[in-house]
Amino acid sequence: MIPAAFEYFTPSTVDEAVALLRDQPDAKVLAGGQSLMPVLRLRLAAPETIVDIGRIGELQGVRDDGDALVIGAMTPHSTVQADPLVGEHARLVSLATATIADPQVRHRGTFGGSLAHADPAGDLPAVAVALDASFVIAGPDGRRTVAAADFFEGVFSTALAEDELLVEVRVPKYTGWGAHYEKFNRVAQQWSIVAVAAAVRLDGDSIAEARVGLTNMGSTPIRASAVEAALVGRPATPEAVREAAALAADGTSPVSDLNGDADYRRHLASVLTRRAVLSAAGTG
């Protein structure tokens, strides 16, 4: 199908983009287009204005900022996946990004677009929540920073106002942590039915710190705090991890669909959490 007609702008700075979002009627940001274009082509949405942020240089790339990495919103998945800084300090991000769709989609789809889109089955939101990332947002009144835990509000809904732009995401460094993203789907290009993002820091044989995020176990990504708490101070053995992982579905509210009902998803959450944590700890 062909999208309904729209006005099309290509700002070259964040300020210009924000001004367009404020001044133009019914404006929508276009990043990599991998989620927005299908919506437009199916005419599920017909915004009057499209603000293409693909030519704003400052939204591109990954940089080291002391105790955190800063990933520009327009950085394509393929760049994030291959970036050595991300590999070293936020390996969970590289691993989860590598599971997204296929090379074509990863070359066009962006880090910021995935987070702003806030699909419950998207892979990066759970990672951002698990890693306590923070979101730098530009609006008509300047910039503000929102914690990952507060950014995701519901299905396709975030703390971003209509005239705001996600500029970059700050991911604290997890240098030396083990990480694993355990994604469960039926075909390689499919979105997650359930997935678990896990990062652990070992102290000898036991787990000193753990971060666990769940994908598609509710309308927003979920931090499996009960699992994290149960893991700390325990040895990274299959038995100990199994016990902690049994708590993964606590407080979740997954959907039922063609791929499985809520009970099945809860069951998967604990199986996948066990596998993710053991792999992250290198004992899986």
Next chain:
Amino acid sequence: MTTTEARPTAEVGNPRRRKEDARLVTGRTRWTDNIVLPGMLHLAMVRSPFAHARITAIDTEAARAATGVIAVLTGADIADEQGALPNAWAIVPEQKAPVHPSMAVDHVAFAGEIVAMVVARNAAEANDAADLIDVDYEELPPVLDLRQAATDSSLAHPDLGTNVSAVWSFDSASAGTGGDVEAAITAARDGGILIEKEIRQQRLIPAFMEPRSIVVDPTPEQMTVWSSTQVPHFVKIFIALVLGIPESKIRVIAPDVGGGFGGKLQFTPEEVLTVIAARRTGKPCKYSESRSESLMAAHHGRDQWQKLTLAATNDGDVTGLKVELIADMGAYLGLVTSAIPLLGAFMYNGIYKFPSYHLKCTNVFTNKTWTDAYRGAGRPEATFAIERLMDELAAKVGADALAIRERNWIKHEEFPFATVAGLKYDSGNYEAATAKARELFRYDELRAEQLKRRESGDPVQLGIGVSTYTEMCGLAPSRWLGSMGYVGGGWEHASIRMLPTGKVEVITGTSPHGQGHETAWSQIVADRLGVGFDDIEVLHGDTQVAPRGLDTYGSRSLAVGGMAVLAAADRVIEKAKPIAAQLLEANVDDLEFSGGRYGVRGTESGMTMAELAFAVFQGHKLDGSAEGCLDADATLDPEDFSFPHGTHLCAVEVDTETGATSIRSYVSVDDVGVVVNPMIVEGQVHGGLAQGIAQALFEEAVHDESGTLVSGSFVEYLVPSSADLPSFTTARTETPSTTNQLGVKGVGEAGTIASTPAVVNAIVDAVRHLGVSDVPMPCTPYRVWKALQEGAQS
């Protein structure tokens, strides 16, 4: 002009790269949607969102006033003009069917049915205007479940008075092909093995790569129609019959076509409507469907419910099979919708020697997209049923799955074999194919590993699935088709033109859409006429170039169309003989033809085909005693079907914690008779396996309770990619067919037919010891997991 040297070695059997691939894989060719004509208008369709409704009003005013709009047409506007879409196969004389309009007039019977169309200057304007059309519907209760449909408790077409289109049955006792199945069942119940099983063959979507597209150029002299179709010859005839345009004024061209899988074996509403739009506006018109429209409204496949009763002795000798099936036609009958279950009805006995067989098939209407041919068309359903049953029988007897099959199958020395279903199997060697598959698969080693994993309680269990299949290829002897109620024939036609420059044009009535006929037909002709492979051009898919033909489907092209090509080549050789005799000043009886040359026996004197073609072109030296033309035509009606077969073995790993299945290894040994091009055969097998595995694991057209297609995009309708499939081990045995000159069979559908039961058998085999004896298709992780939960409880 020079011609290349004829290859010394035979072309048939040579794994040549396909001539057509360079243009197909680079896309540098004409797909219908690429065609742009001066002044061309574009169509957009408005489709019903409801599965069953009455149309109470359509407001087209805003659309008519929109920018660029030339015309807006509703069903009421074209009611007198559009005629009805044809069904070409009445499986019983009293078959019932609703009138099938291209555009609904006052009643819609499935979600996706066309209710209006816009003709505009460009596609975007057509789409914009289509959005402005306001249709009022009065919703009616949709009939969605095929078993419920059979009870007539609610009607898909209230005017028809019933949902039942036809009931067809076969009984071996009354047909004289075997005994009484009820007696076999009674005996098994008293002291033998009786297996009863219900199987749901889920609805599938052909999902060809190129969505359907049509361009119509109406001029007073000719209506030229380009269509992404498998059947240009059918389309031509039906445009004439349905729209009253003289057949001689219609030219249908299927340019390169990006796949069909049976899904483009159809005469479509969109074709009729594009012709109507062109005729009304007098301008070229184009319609190209979106992927969503394609998934929703192009015909679907499978969708049957099977109730099976297998009777056997305690030793595992099958004594009878009874099949009751209900087949979902969807909302209407397409070209051969009603006959799809019939094409399987003769294959339920598979490769086995059953003494008795009974089948009853009930065709019903529902408020879903109409179904029709999809790769295998009836035979996958039949093969799945019998191959699943054979595994269940093995489990009951406590025998090995291969051993139980061998006990029952037709031995190679018993061919030709008259089956209990009334067919004559030409040839086969099930022992050879199975032995080879067993070895390649390392069957015994895998069985040992399976046992180990069972004993250790490994969370990942190993299963081995067997499928020993046969199928009927080469659709079809016209007499057989006629006896079954089909209005058309099953012959094929070919022409060969010997050009003055030494080149050869082969014109075929088959219509390839990915199969590689240009290459394979060239190989056949190169060998027969002794001309170079590269000097042969194969033309097809244009009713003006290839006026006679019945197109491509049902694994018929080589066994029927290829043999017509061979027959035409033989006529060329025959026609050349008196001419050669005259020019060589020899007696006809002293001539012999070999290596592309007529020689005078015992002398050096002779002429090549190229020399003869040039001499005929000049005509200077011909004395008029023989016709001065080498070109020849041939129509061939196949003597009988051919029956390829094979043994497929599949090893799966089932993760009992998540229910996920992954295929660890897959071995196929196919016997498709004599092979013209091994590389093409391998390609067909790979693609076929992928589609058959897709039915087992991934694909299903799902509707919600209102009749909306939930799996309406590739996000939900999961077509596997190479990343989701194992590396296949493919091999062949070669038992020539006895029903055609070259001994070829067919391979277009074999992989699809064989692989589905191999995978499901493997899954059940992996978890049978955990209390699972079946998993409905597609065997999603969720369903496998649920079956394991239930197995643990029982």
